[in-house]
Amino acid sequence: MGFSEINGNTRVCGLFGYPVEHSFSPAMHNEAFCHLGLNWVYLPFAVSIDKLKEAVTSICSLNLVGVNVTVPHKQRVLQFVDELEPAARIIGAVNTIVNHNGKLIGYNTDGQGFVQSLASEANFYPRGKKAIIIGAGGAARAVAVQLALSGLQSLYITNRNQEKAEELAWHINKSAATAISTIPWESNLLEQSVAASDLVVQATSLGMSPHVDQVPVFPFHVLTSQHLVYDLIYNPGQTSFLKKAATQGSRTMNGLGMLLYQGVLAFQLWTGVKAPVEVMRYRLLQQFDPK
Known part of the structure; x- marks a missing residue:
């Protein structure tokens, strides 16, 4: 028409x-x-x-x-x-x-769309898995809640503003059985949390066009081929964060899905x-x- x-x-x-x-x-x-x-x-x-x-x-x-x-x-x-x-x-x-x-x-449908993209494009299902989310803004909130509602076993949240991360964790704990932990920004615990995770979600605006060279502080060296790394940014389609993750052999997805x-x-x-x-x-x- x-x-x-x-x-x-x-x-x-x-x-x-x-x-x-x-x-x-x-x-x-x-x-x-x-x-x-x-x-x-x-x-x-x-x-x-x-x-x-x-x-x-x-x-x-x-x-x-x-x-x-x-x-x-x-x-x-x-x-x-x-x-x-x-x-x-x-x-x-x-x-x-x-x-x-x-x-x-x-x-x-934001969080549901995220989970659907995991299933349809990466054959990844949250139930019983572990994830870490970088960021605690609106997009991170939608993703975190939907992952928890989808049966995620545990979720780590790290954010530059620790108070926002703790508020998001508290909010999810009211509604889902997922085990929630907050990780201080740039903490040594971040390496352990990433290593233990199946899914890494980059939910900040760092790396979005035109500031394509920006990346959050992150222990890329602990990533492996067992990790699925998802950057919610879709412009550019291949962010610096995803490029660094790919060099470690991790599967990557951008926010287009x-x-x-x-x-x-x-x-x-x-x-x-x-x-x-x-x-x-x-x-x-x-x-x-x-x-």
């Missing part, structure tokens, strides 16, 4: 954020709708913080199917939806809203139709330099 074919029966979903000009989601979702012949369209809406409540109310007023929610609204939007699914409630953030017959249900599958899951929540994953992946790859 092309935009010239939009009519009175077209279903509308979109993105609430500020700004939204940089988002890859409209192209990814509209390509999927077109591929499946669905009379749907995905539009970006630049929503300032002071207009968020009005924007969420408009979902029902305008009969939108639903929206994605991005920065700076993922936490603020919690108070404006009618219901939260468990992961969104525990994470404390919403990235997808579904309009279910006038009832707005908030989901968080998480970006892709959080969109796949949102697509399926809205449409009830299986998403064309490879079509969406290809459209994503067209939008950035994957070097």
